[in-house]
Each structure stands twice: as C-alpha cells, then as structure tokens.
Amino acid sequence: MAFLTNFYAFLFYFAAFVLVAGLVFKLVQYSATPAPLKIPTTPAPTTRTGVVLRMMREVVLFESLFRGNKWTWIFGWMFHFGLFLVTLRHLRYFMDPVPFPIQLVQPFGIYGGLAMVVGLAGLWVRRFSVDRVKYITSTSDHLILALLILIGCSGLLMKFVFHTDVVEIKSFFLGLYTFDLKPLPGDPLLLLHLFLVASLMIIFPYSKLLHAPGLFFSPTRNQVDNPREQRHIAPWAKKLEQQ
Amino acid sequence: MAKATFEVPELSEYTEVPAVKPGAMAHSSTFRAKEEFQQDLGFPGELVEDWQTKAIDKMGELLGKYRSLRVYMDACVKCGSCTDKCHYFLGTQDPKNMPVGRQDLMRKVYRRYFTLAGRLFPKLVGAEDFTKEVLDDWYCYYHQCSQCRRCSVFCPYGIDTAEISMAAREIMDSIGVGQKYCNEIIGKVYKIGNNLGLPGPALIDTIEGLEEDVYDETGVKVRYPIDEEGAEILLVTPSADFFAEPHVDGLIGYGKVFHEAGISWTISTYASEAANFGMFIGSYENMRRLAQRIREAAIKLKVKRIVFGECGHAWRVAYSFLNTLAGPWDFLDPKYPVPQHICEFTHGLIQEGKLKFDKSENDDKVLTYHDSCNVARASRMGDTPGGQFEIPRAIIKATCNHFYDMDEDTIRDRTFCCGGGGGLLTDDLMEVRVKGAKPRIDALNNVMQEKGVTHMAAICAICKTQFSKVLPYYGMEMDQVLSLHQLVSNAIVLTPGEDDDEPDGDEDLDNDNETDEAA
Numbered sequence: 001m002a003f004l005t006n007f008y009a010f011l012f013y014f015a016a017f018v019l020v021a022g023l024v025f026k027l028v029q030y031s032a033t034p035a036p037l038k039i040p041t042t043p044a045p046t047t048r049t050g051v052v053l054r055m056m057r058e059v060v061l062f063e064s065l066f067r068g069n070k071w072t073w074i075f076g077w078m079f080h081f082g083l084f085l086v087t088l089r090h091l092r093y094f095m096d097p098v099p100f101p102i103q104l105v106q107p108f109g110i111y112g113g114l115a116m117v118v119g120l121a122g123l124w125v126r127r128f129s130v131d132r133v134k135y136i137t138s139t140s141d142h143l144i145l146a147l148l149i150l151i152g153c154s155g156l157l158m159k160f161v162f163h164t165d166v167v168e169i170k171s172f173f174l175g176l177y178t179f180d181l182k183p184l185p186g187d188p189l190l191l192l193h194l195f196l197v198a199s200l201m202i203i204f205p206y207s208k209l210l211h212a213p214g215l216f217f218s219p220t221r222n223q224v225d226n227p228r229e230q231r232h233i234a235p236w237a238k239k240l241e242q243q
Numbered sequence: 244m245a246k247a248t249f250e251v252p253e254l255s256e257y258t259e260v261p262a263v264k265p266g267a268m269a270h271s272s273t274f275r276a277k278e279e280f281q282q283d284l285g286f287p288g289e290l291v292e293d294w295q296t297k298a299i300d301k302m303g304e305l306l307g308k309y310r311s312l313r314v315y316m317d318a319c320v321k322c323g324s325c326t327d328k329c330h331y332f333l334g335t336q337d338p339k340n341m342p343v344g345r346q347d348l349m350r351k352v353y354r355r356y357f358t359l360a361g362r363l364f365p366k367l368v369g370a371e372d373f374t375k376e377v378l379d380d381w382y383c384y385y386h387q388c389s390q391c392r393r394c395s396v397f398c399p400y401g402i403d404t405a406e407i408s409m410a411a412r413e414i415m416d417s418i419g420v421g422q423k424y425c426n427e428i429i430g431k432v433y434k435i436g437n438n439l440g441l442p443g444p445a446l447i448d449t450i451e452g453l454e455e456d457v458y459d460e461t462g463v464k465v466r467y468p469i470d471e472e473g474a475e476i477l478l479v480t481p482s483a484d485f486f487a488e489p490h491v492d493g494l495i496g497y498g499k500v501f502h503e504a505g506i507s508w509t510i511s512t513y514a515s516e517a518a519n520f521g522m523f524i525g526s527y528e529n530m531r532r533l534a535q536r537i538r539e540a541a542i543k544l545k546v547k548r549i550v551f552g553e554c555g556h557a558w559r560v561a562y563s564f565l566n567t568l569a570g571p572w573d574f575l576d577p578k579y580p581v582p583q584h585i586c587e588f589t590h591g592l593i594q595e596g597k598l599k600f601d602k603s604e605n606d607d608k609v610l611t612y613h614d615s616c617n618v619a620r621a622s623r624m625g626d627t628p629g630g631q632f633e634i635p636r637a638i639i640k641a642t643c644n645h646f647y648d649m650d651e652d653t654i655r656d657r658t659f660c661c662g663g664g665g666g667l668l669t670d671d672l673m674e675v676r677v678k679g680a681k682p683r684i685d686a687l688n689n690v691m692q693e694k695g696v697t698h699m700a701a702i703c704a705i706c707k708t709q710f711s712k713v714l715p716y717y718g719m720e721m722d723q724v725l726s727l728h729q730l731v732s733n734a735i736v737l738t739p740g741e742d743d744d745e746p747d748g749d750e751d752l753d754n755d756n757e758t759d760e761a762a
Binding site for chain 2: 026029030033034035036037038039041042043044045046058062064065067068069072076123126130131132133135136137138139140141143203206207208210211214215217218219220221225227228229230231232233234236237240
C-alpha cells in the first residue's frame with residue numbers, strides 16, 4: 001500500500017506541476033505574441049464590454065459551434081457542461097470544510113457525469129460516421145476521447161457499483177497540500193480513475209486541449225471592432241515606421 | 244466563353260454537402276512567379292537551396308509575430324464544424340479544401356517542429372516532416388483558399404483559415420515559391436500605380452472619355468477629376484473600375500453621387516488602385532508599402548477625406564488595416580472616418596435627403612445582392628455592427644423597386660465567396676473558380692427561379708469579374724452581375740450645372756432639376 005500511496009502522491013505532484021507550468025508557459029507565450037492587425041470576425045462588438053459578452057457566449061453557450069453544426073454542438077456542450085458539474089462536485093475532495101454551493105451541486109454532479117459520457121460517446125460516433133470528420137481525425141483524437149470516456153465511466157462505476165472509501169481519498173488529497181502522505185484506498189477502479197486523470201493533466205498543455213486557453217486569445221473573437229477610431233499597431237510593426 | 248475542360252457541377256436547389264473525394268483537386272496548380280516578379284517584392288527568385296530549414300525558420304518567425312497563427316495552430320480540436328463551410332470543398336469535394344484540412348497541411352508541420360508531442364510521437368498526433376511533397380501540397384491548396392473567412396464564423400475558437408493561408412504564402416515566398424498572379428500584380432502597382440498596369444496618361448485619357456460619355460448620355464457635365472490638387476475627397480478605387488464592365492458603370496455612379504453632393508473629389512494616378520494584394524500573400528511589408536502610396540497621394544493632393552470605391556478585400560485592408568499600415572490620419576478632416584466606403588458616403592446623402600432617385604429606371608431588373616466576403620466578415624460600414632449588410636441593401640432599396648435576398652444561409656456573415664477572391668482570379672485556376680462559385684450560384688439560381696431575379700449587385704471588383712466569367716459556365720449571362728453604384732447611376736436624378744461651364748460642381752446643389760431622361 002505504501003508504494004501505491006507514494007506512487008500516486010508523486011504522480012499527482014508531477015501532474016499538477018506539468019499542468020500549471022505548461023499552461024503558464026503557454027499563457028505567457030500567447031500574451032507575448034502580438035496581434036499586429038485588427039482581424040475580428042465581423043459583425044463584431046465595437047466596445048470592450050461587447051467583446052466580453054461575445055466571449056462569454058462562446059465560452060458558456062458555444063455560440064459559433066451552434067451556428068456551425070447542431071449535432072456537434074449538442075454532444076460537445078453536453079460533455080463540457082457535464083464535465084463542469086463533475087468538476088464542481090469533485091471539489092469536495094479538495095476542500096475542508098466543503099462550501100455550501102459545492103454541497104448544493106453534489107446531486108447535479110452525478111447527472112453531469114452521465115451527460116459527460118453520453119456527450120463523449122456522441123462525439124466519438126461522429127468521428128466514425130461522418131466521412132469529413134473521419135478524414136480529419138488522427139489517432140490522438142481517438143485516444144483523448146478514450147481517456148475522457150474511461151475517466152467518466154470509471155467514476156460512474158465507483159458511484160453506482162463498486163464503491164470506494166471517499167473519506168480516505170479526501171484525506172489523501174488534503175494531505176498532499178502539506179506533504180503529509182495519507183494512505184490511498186487500493187481499489188483498482190479508483191487507481192485507474194486517478195491514473196487517467198493525472199494523464200489528462202499531463203497531456204493538457206501539450207495537446208489540442210489548449211483550445212481552452214486558446215479561445216481567450218483568439219483575435220477573431222477577442223478584438224474590438226474599432227480600427228478607424230483607434231490606431232492599432234504592434235511593436236514589431238512600429239519598427240518598420242522608423243526605417 | 245471557352246467551354247470547360249473539367250466537369251462543371253450541376254446546380255441544386257440547396258447546396259448539398261458532398262462526400263469527400265481525396266485528391267480531387269490535387270492537379271490544380273497556379274502558375275509560379277518568375278524570378279523577376281519575385282525580386283520586385285524582395286523575395287528569392289527560385290526555390291532556395293536549404294529551403295526546408297529556411298521555411299521552418301520563417302514559420303518560427305511568423306509564430307512569434309502573429310498571435311492568430313500561434314493560437315490557431317494549437318487550438319483546433321477537429322470538431323468538424325468548419326468541414327462543410329468552404330465553398331471550395333462544397334464545389335470540389337477535395338477534403339484538403341475543408342478549412343481544417345487546409346489548416347492541417349501547416350499544422351502537421353508545426354507539430355513536427357514546434358511541439359513536444361510532434362517531436363516525440365509524430366504518427367500519433369499527425370505530425371509530418373516538411374518534405375517536397377508537403378510543400379507541393381501547400382502550393383496547391385493554399386492557392387485554393389480565397390481568404391473569405393467563412394470558416395472562422397463557425398469555428399468555436401474563431402480559427403481563421405485566411406490567417407493560415409496568408410502565413411503559408413508568406414513562408415513559400417520567402418523560400419522562392421511565389422504565385423505569378425499576385426506577385427506580378429504587386430510589382431505593377433509599385434512600378435505603374437495599379438493592378439492593371441494602366442499608366443497615368445492612359446488613365447487620364449480613359450477618364451476624359453468617360454466624362455464625355457456621361458455628358459453625351461445625360462446632358463449633364465458630371466466631372467471625373469484626376470490628380471486635382473486641393474480636392475476635398477481622394478477616391479481610391481479598384482483599377483478595374485476605370486474601364487472593365489460592369490465595374491465602370493459603378494465608377495460613373497460614384498461621379499454622379501459626388502456631383503449631386505457638390506463635393507470636389509479626385510482620383511490619383513499614383514494611388515490608382517484600391518486593392519492591396521499584399522494581404523493575399525500575407526506580407527505585412529508589401530501590404531504596408533502598397534498602403535503608403537495612398538497616404539502619399541493624400542498628402543500630395545492635399546485632400547481632406549479618403550473614400551474607397553467598391554472592392555471587397557480592398558475594403559478590408561482599408562477599413563481594418565489602413566490606420567495601422569499608413570496612419571495616423573491626423574492631417575485629414577476629423578469629422579469623417581478614414582477611410583469611408585463609397586456606400587457609406589452615398590447612404591449618408593440618401594439619409595440627408597440630398598439625392599433624388601427615379602426608381603423606375605431600374606424597373607427592367609429584379610435584383611438580389613451578393614455580400615462580398617471580406618466586406619461581410621472582415622469590415623464594417625457605418626456606426627453599428629452589421630452596417631456592412633444594411634447600408635448596401637438600403638441603397639438598393641432606395642434605387643430599385645424590385646429586390647429579393649438570397650437564402651439566409653448564404654448571405655450576410657454566412658455569405659459565400661464568389662470563388663475568385665484572395666489571389667485566385669486568374670485563368671490558370673479556372674476549375675477551382677468555377678467549382679468554388681457553385682454555392683453562390685445555387686443560391687442565385689434559386690431566387691431566379693422563385694422570385695424572378697434577373698440581376699445580382701455586388702460591391703467588389705473581384706466578385707464582378709469572377710461572376711462575369713463564371714456565370715456562363717452555369718448557363719447564365721455574364722451581364723447578370725452589376726455594380727451597386729450602377730443602380731445608383733441609373734436611378735439618380737442629376738442636377739444640371741451652369742450649363743457646360745462646370746464650376747467644380749460646388750454651388751449647383753440647389754439649382755432645381757430639369758430631369759434628363761437620356762440613356
């Protein structure tokens with residue numbers, strides 16, 4: 001048991017480090033790269049507030065995807081919103097005491113788990129059944145879907161079939177904050193679940209999962225449509241003017 | 244009209260999404276730029292020796308200069324939302340003409356050289372070395388993108404394939420693989436002043452002829468001034484407007500509008516081109532150099548305002564980039580946006596009640612309107628978002644009695660490109676152009692059948708040329724496409740000046756009208 005506990009403790013320290021460091025690196029890289037021209041996809045908001053609203057519609061409702069493809073939107077939105085609820089539900093393992101809103105969200109987290117798996121399954125079916133989507137799918141796209149579905153299914157199985165000791169899990173994770181290693185239950189399903197989650201954290205900054213931070217940096221979505229009113233110029237372009 | 248050496252798609256009521264047919268357009272390859280054309284733009288004349296290293300270095304440079312490119316290389320999740328949005332895919336079935344398919348040509352190289360996953364597990368993430376075959380694919384398919392941005396509308400992350408094809412063309416130019424059409428034309432602007440290579444004296448001659456024609460037709464001295472210092476407005480318009488049909492009818496219309504407004508204006512022989520092909524090849528430096536000509540002309544002619552004629556990608560560069568590339572415009576009249584679109588100008592006058600129209604002059608036509616891609620999705624007119632859709636339609640409705648829009652899915656920000664934009668308006672790409680026009684022509688055909696539409700108005704030189712050329716392939720007439728300002732020109736009621744002695748058209752605003760029914 002001690003070996004398992006140590007291994008998982010190390011795994012999660014490592015995964016958390018890779019996730020945070022990798023994401024910070026990407027965020028810094030994105031912000032440091034200038035957008036030399038005004039390229040919002042128009043019609044675009046003419047004010048900052050308008051851009052914030054546009055961005056919120058993209059993040060919360062997947063507005064552009066809705067316009068693009070209804071099936072992908074339904075499954076994609078189910079998956080993401082499900083994942084969001086599941087994540088909220090899981091926060092109870094990482095905080096003590098558990099805040100009231102998180103207590104409130106617990107039952108919804110279960111529905112979220114179901115929605116997530118259904119959504120993922122729908123997205124996966126499209127990768128086989130729509131010839132255009134099949135054409136653009138690479139092995140890594142299948143693997144990421146498999147990873148997420150396995151995470152979802154192993155979680156649901158623990159909820160509904162093979163229960164595990166959630167109190168011990170919580171003490172394991174809370175212990176990680178203070179480098180105080182508490183024993184982790186040895187249930188195979190739990191170990192699988194946690195291993196896959198750690199893998200997901202590790203690949204996040206190195207894969208297409210970067211779409212999450214990427215959206216916020218997308219010039220076609222985050223720029224204000226005011227090029228005539230305000231001169232927009234990148235530092236490297238400014239240098240051309242001094243020649 | 245030469246008949247096609249390829250199969251022209253059959254029109255359908257609604258454009259259906261076809262099955263993918265890999266390699267369907269792999270044979271299409273636009274002519275390469277010769278050494279001299281490359282060098283005029285500061286690019287190597289032919290494929291450089293260590294092209295692979297140079298190309299990767301250039302890609303690295305661009306990734307550091309353009310956030311769009313950096314983010315768009317990373318963000319795609321292959322959701323498929325864009326796959327059925329590109330008119331070139333819909334018309335050709337080639338999956339590399341799906342926006343994501345086109346992007347992936349670069350993305351696989353990006354992943355191989357710039358990402359950890361691609362360096363370690365290339366097969367797994369679809370990363371590939373930049374081989375000669377990949378380069379050939381780039382040249383082929385990045386010249387089957389009209390940079391119309393339709394894909395970016397539907398992408399959940401706003402990934403704009405135009406940004407990627409521009410970067411790809413810039414990378415290819417930097418290793419000596421340029422396109423003849425774009426690069427030769429840019430060189431012409433540097434040497435002569437416009438895309439068509441129309442030298443100053445010829446231009447002056449043409450414009451004088453035009454002035455006489457309009458006088459003969461209307462009996463009113465409408466002026467078409469050129470290189471007139473001290474004019475209020477500098478008109479920058481695509482050079483096709485100077486003589487090609489139906490473009491020139493648009494130019495005639497602008498002149499009549501200026502005449503009625505009583506505002507002095509001028510064309511410049513030096514900046515006699517609105518289009519900026521620097522954008523097509525993704526070259527900031529060339530785009531800037533072209534834009535600077537407009538600044539120089541504005542200073543030299545001491546104008547107070549700049550107005551752009553009907554031109555799509557040109558309006559994108561003008562509206563979205565001109566301030567960046569050639570601003571600040573603090574020497575111009577701050578009361579007006581810089582630049583203004585001719586439609587904004589005309590619409591403003593309509594709203595002020597300064598223009599009189601006899602709509603029945605257009606009663607021989609039933610109209611529809613084609614939203615040009617770069618006006619629709621990369622620019623604006625007026626003060627509110629979407630003005631680029633409303634203002635041209637308002638002008639049509641003010642000048643015509645019969646107007647119907649095409650299917651909602653094919654207009655406004657979902658409009659289909661004409662099939663000839665972004666540097667593809669060349670005969671060596673005729674198959675791509677004809678097939679890429681299918682979605683638009685499906686929709687046009689539909690309103691022709693259902694509403695009896697006879698003509699389609701457009702506000703882009705490329706659209707007009709493309710449709711004139713492509714419509715006959717689909718059994719339609721080349722003159723079914725019109726300049727929007729041709730409609731204005733037909734319907735406008737001109738105020739005669741003080742006979743043949745025109746005093747700059749300045750004071751004759753209030754002279755009451757003796758309508759001339761010529762034409």
